[in-house]
Amino acid sequence: MSEITWELFHQQVQACDLCPLHEGAIHKVPGQGDIHAPLMFIGEGPGQVEDEEGLAFVGPAGQLLTKMLAAISLPRDRVYICNIVKCRPPRNRVPEPHEAEACKLHLRMQFALVRPRVIVLLGSTAAKNILGSDIRITRDRGQWYERKGVWFMPTYHPSALLRDPAKKREAWEDMQALRDRLIELGEYSDLYGG
Numbered sequence: 001m002s003e004i005t006w007e008l009f010h011q012q013v014q015a016c017d018l019c020p021l022h023e024g025a026i027h028k029v030p031g032q033g034d035i036h037a038p039l040m041f042i043g044e045g046p047g048q049v050e051d052e053e054g055l056a057f058v059g060p061a062g063q064l065l066t067k068m069l070a071a072i073s074l075p076r077d078r079v080y081i082c083n084i085v086k087c088r089p090p091r092n093r094v095p096e097p098h099e100a101e102a103c104k105l106h107l108r109m110q111f112a113l114v115r116p117r118v119i120v121l122l123g124s125t126a127a128k129n130i131l132g133s134d135i136r137i138t139r140d141r142g143q144w145y146e147r148k149g150v151w152f153m154p155t156y157h158p159s160a161l162l163r164d165p166a167k168k169r170e171a172w173e174d175m176q177a178l179r180d181r182l183i184e185l186g187e188y189s190d191l192y193g194g
């Protein structure tokens with residue numbers, strides 16, 4: 001296998017037709033952010049604004065994610081943000097299992113390139129695809145899962161918080177737990193530049 005590079009990653013995503021989602025996409029949305037970040041966020045898939053702009057988490061949910069990061073003093077440009085699928089599902093439906101599985105090729109490359117120490121899984125689709133189908137976001141959010149030295153935490157997707165603001169208290173607890181984990185790993189002060 002040829003050496004993995006960001007250039008190869010972006011070329012592969014842009015050329016990808018491994019699942020039918022590319023047919024309706026205006027833009028592929030590979031993900032963006034600090035490619036050396038110890039912290040990665042993974043959501044479900046691009047929405048309308050993301051599809052139009054080719055960037056992850058730039059719509060209303062993305063704006064809320066930026067505020068959540070600011071609440072624990074993390075500038076958004078210091079983390080890496082992407083989704084399970086890189087093409088927008090029609091009408092924002094949940095990606096089918098075969099679509100998510102096909103797109104893991106790209107996600108594996110992102111893991112290998114960024115090499116994060118902590119990964120936050122935003123919502124049920126991200127959590128189930130990474131940690132297993134028995135994950136229940138309302139039951140398991142805020143729990144830590146260690147896999148091969150990487151720490152994973154599922155939490156609510158910001159769009160779920162926009163639909164149901166009552167969930168924000170639990171999401172805030174999860175952000176505090178995230179900050180504590182980063183402090184424990186010695187990554188927090190580097191991320192916010194303190």
Ligand code: SF4
Nearest residue numbers: 016019022086087103
């Ligand atoms: S969603 Fe992923 S696997 Fe499907 S076509 Fe887009 S880039 Fe390829």
